[in-house]
Amino acid sequence: MKFRRQYGVDAFVVDFYAPRCKLAIEVDGDSHFSAHGLAYDCERTNCLAKFGIEVIRFTNKEIFEQIEAVVAAIVAAVRRRQPPLAPPW
Numbered sequence: 903m904k905f906r907r908q909y910g911v912d913a914f915v916v917d918f919y920a921p922r923c924k925l926a927i928e929v930d931g932d933s934h935f936s937a938h939g940l941a942y943d944c945e946r947t948n949c950l951a952k953f954g955i956e957v958i959r960f961t962n963k964e965i966f967e968q969i970e971a972v973v974a975a976i977v978a979a980v981r982r983r984q985p986p987l988a989p990p991w
Contacts, residue, residue: 903980914946923983926950926957
């Protein structure tokens with residue numbers, strides 16, 4: 903699965919995006935945990951959902967301390983959202 907970095911969708915830019923399965927990955931730092939940050943993230947997620955895009959989020963801490971679990975979650979999301987293969991005929 904190919905991912906693009908800093909991909910624009912409508913008025914938003916997602917950290918990583920896999921167009922084939924419409925999966926966005928966000929890496930959240932401290933600014934995302936304020937009241938304003940949480941409200942903004944909710945607005946973004948709702949907007950992206952209108953395009954059929956699922957957003958999964960990970961904290962910086964998860965990336966650095968639990969990378970195996972992060973990779974497993976991404977693989978599971980890709981498998982869940984991957985479109986079926988077209989028949990060969």
